[in-house]
Amino acid sequence: MNTLLSVIVIFGLLVFIHEWGHLYFAKRAGILCREFAIGFGPKIYSFKKDETVYTIRLLPLGGFVRMAGEDPEMIDIKPGYEVGLVFNKIGKVSQIIVNNKSKHPEAQVVQVERIDLERELIIEAYNDEDERMQYQVDPKAELIQDEKATQIAPWDRQFGSKTVGQRALAIFAGPMMNFVLAVVILIAFALMQGIPVDEAQIGELSPEGAAFEAGLQEGDQVLAIDGQPLASWEEMTSVIQQNPNQSIAFEVERNGEVLTVPVTPQERVGQFGDAEGFIGIASPTEFSLIGSIQYGFTQTYTFMKMIFEVLGMIVTGQFSLDYVAGPVGIYNYTGEAAAMGIFVLMQWAAALSVNLGIINLLPIPAMDGGRLIFIGLEALRGKPIDPQKEGLVHFIGFALLMLLMIVVTWNDINKFFM
Structure with a gap:
């Protein structure tokens, strides 16, 4: 139940803020927005405010803002009617x-x-x-x-009547708001949990982690692992990740006394699909308003770099699609994050928001990035692409995306339930 609630809250927030970005900047440009929808398929709930109908739909696979002029418009009234x-x-x-x-x-x-x-x-x-x-x-x-x-929808209220810049901003605003959301979540995380400090020191321990079971304590200063001196959190975690299921000796200073504590890191799937070790510890933290704001931006940038690295490996064939999660996989990972506590869940939500923003900006038909490509071509050509041809490209792209979603979902089911 906690997993389902976490998924509903996180995905509802991510989709809402994305579509709100489209809605806000479209309305500022004077575009008539007919519908603001969370989900697809049959309507579950709807209400109308001003010119826009706000709906919640059955299938929680995204959302949309229906702008005048993007879809076939009015009923055709002909002479003689x-x-x-x-x-x-x-x-x-x-x-x-x-x-x-x-x-x-x-x-x-x-x-x-x-x-x-x-x-x-x-x-x-x-x-x-x-x-x-x-x-x-x-x-x-x-x-x-x-x-x-x-x-x-008079012509001046339709999407196509607006300048290239206004249309591009209305489309780009969705992914942009996902990046803004990630920054806000991470700033809130840092204000509540503290800013991670790059020191070779034991922070908060998970009761189920190998570090807790081995006897390490919060505040222990790690001097070396297996005789290798350490100066930073990054160096320490690198050694841990390289030794899944292998006993390693922590040399720590505690209350002025130097102790040797053997620890066997547990194994999990790493960022690039390989096995890595972990011992269930968080980095040491400090509290600072300015530092929290900086952390929000720098960690969002870190998430972006990680996602682009994975995308690059997929394109070059170095990374299997078996490690790409669809709805079922994300549901399970969200459940795992929720089980680890609110702070882990916040970081997971921020990472998902960054991921949603980047994926939507990829130059794929039917995605925001694909639509921006057509707007860019219009700016270069000085005239728009034929709407029927553009619509066909987006339709084919959407069909291929749905096919990919089915494949990834089937892989998720095989991984988690078979």
């Missing part, structure tokens, strides 16, 4: 009733001759006296079909 018109106080059309006009006795029924809901915002139509009239349409008018209202 009969529609009902409802007017506001200043005489402009506020509602266009496409069908079920009998349910709207207040509507004036007309036969459309010409309609432009994007640029001119007019309807030319014949009224019940067969007179051709021209009606002005309110920029926030609604189309009512099957009693469902959809706000029209």
